[in-house]
Amino acid sequence: MPRVIPEPSFRRYSALKGAPPRGIELNMDSLDPVNADNLLNSSKPKSITTFTNRPSRDEAMAAVRTLLAWAGDNPDREGLLDTPKRVVEAYDEWFQGYAADPAKELSRTFEDVQGYDDMVMLREIDVESHCEHHMAPFLGKAYVAYMPTEKVVGISKLARVVEIFAKRLQTQETMTKQIVDAIETSLAPLGVAVMIDAEHQCMTTRGVHHKHVSTITTRFTGAFKTDQALQDRFMRLAQK
Ligand SMILES: [Zn+2]
Numbered sequence: 001m002p003r004v005i006p007e008p009s010f011r012r013y014s015a016l017k018g019a020p021p022r023g024i025e026l027n028m029d030s031l032d033p034v035n036a037d038n039l040l041n042s043s044k045p046k047s048i049t050t051f052t053n054r055p056s057r058d059e060a061m062a063a064v065r066t067l068l069a070w071a072g073d074n075p076d077r078e079g080l081l082d083t084p085k086r087v088v089e090a091y092d093e094w095f096q097g098y099a100a101d102p103a104k105e106l107s108r109t110f111e112d113v114q115g116y117d118d119m120v121m122l123r124e125i126d127v128e129s130h131c132e133h134h135m136a137p138f139l140g141k142a143y144v145a146y147m148p149t150e151k152v153v154g155i156s157k158l159a160r161v162v163e164i165f166a167k168r169l170q171t172q173e174t175m176t177k178q179i180v181d182a183i184e185t186s187l188a189p190l191g192v193a194v195m196i197d198a199e200h201q202c203m204t205t206r207g208v209h210h211k212h213v214s215t216i217t218t219r220f221t222g223a224f225k226t227d228q229a230l231q232d233r234f235m236r237l238a239q240k
Contacts (some may be wrong), residue, residue: 023136024182026098030191038194042232055061057088059077060084060088060091061084061085061087061088062081062084064084064087064088065084068080068083068084069095073088091120092093093167094128094130094167095130095148095167095168095169096167097163097165097166097167097168098167098168100164100167101164102160102164102165102178102182102186103182103185103186104155105157105160105164106153106161106182106183106187107162107185107186108153108154108157109129109151109152109153109186109187110152110153110154110227111150111151111152112148112153113152115149116148116152117148118147118148119145119146119147119183119193119230119234120145120146120148120152120155121143121144121145121193121234121237122142122143122144122145122155122158122159123143123237123238124141124142124143125141125142125143125144125159125162125163126141126142126160127139127140127141127162127166127196128166128167129133129144129165129166129167129168129170129172129173129198129236130169131169131170131171131172131200131223132169132170132171133171133202134202136200136201136202136205136206137201137202138172138198138199138200138201138202139198139199139214140196140197140198140199140213140214141196141197141198142179142194142195142196143191143193143194143195143196143197143237143238144158144159144161144162144179144183144193145192145193145194145195145224145234145237146158146187146189146190146191146192146193147189147190147191147222147223147224148187148189148190149187149188149189149190151187151188151189152187153186153187158183161179161182162173162179165178165179165182172196172198172200172217174218175196176194176195176196176217176218176219177219180192180194180219184221189222189228190222190223191220191221191222191223191224191225191226191230192219192220192221192222192224193218193219193220193221193224193231193234194218194219194237195216195217195218195234196215196216196217197214197215197216197239198214198215199212199213199214199215200215220234
């Protein structure tokens with residue numbers, strides 16, 4: 001069952017102001033986001049919901065003022081007057097992944113690999129993301145590899161795919177799977193391996209306050225799943 005996005009109360013207001021539909025595709029897998037096993041073993045079909053009722057910039061700034069007051073401060077004091085504007089601009093950057101399409105990034109492939117038949121791997125791709133539970137940053141590195149068939153993709157595109165998913169709200173588990181799925185679907189390679197190693201500020205700065213705990217998620221498909229030696233090589237290269 002797809003998750004139901006509640007009808008936002010600002011819908012009519014946006015429509016009146018002629019706000020253009022944003023056409024965001026949200027991947028709304030109805031999976032328990034904290035249970036990686038459940039996620040990875042799920043065979044449930046994906047559902048895509050199109051979110052078109054984006055609030056206006058003014059509405060977003062008003063919401064930031066509300067949060068400032070909720071934090072206990074006075075949104076009208078001088079130091080905070082421009083904060084809603086800055087926060088909204090920061091959101092444009094942090095969440096720009098909603099407006100981008102990973103499949104498009106991977107659509108341009110090259111077929112002349114001159115017999116190259118081993119893994120292609122990118123190490124230490126920066127991950128700057130926000131968890132969907134707290135909207136708190138999680139920061140780390142991603143390691144992405146695939147075994148090409150006759151098609152390869154520009155290597156910068158793999159980093160771009162990581163960035164697109166990172167600049168959306170999700171969990172590290174879903175992000176790991178989304179990266180794998182995007183590469184599988186676009187390149188149909190012999191296998192994909194993804195590892196993400198990240199520190200979640202919702203865990204280090206609040207709640208349990210465990211400093212320096214990092215979360216590792218992995219996902220292997222095809223040859224990386226069936227060939228233990230290949231998987232070991234990926235993990236060694238990732239950790240070197
Ligand atoms: Zn969190």
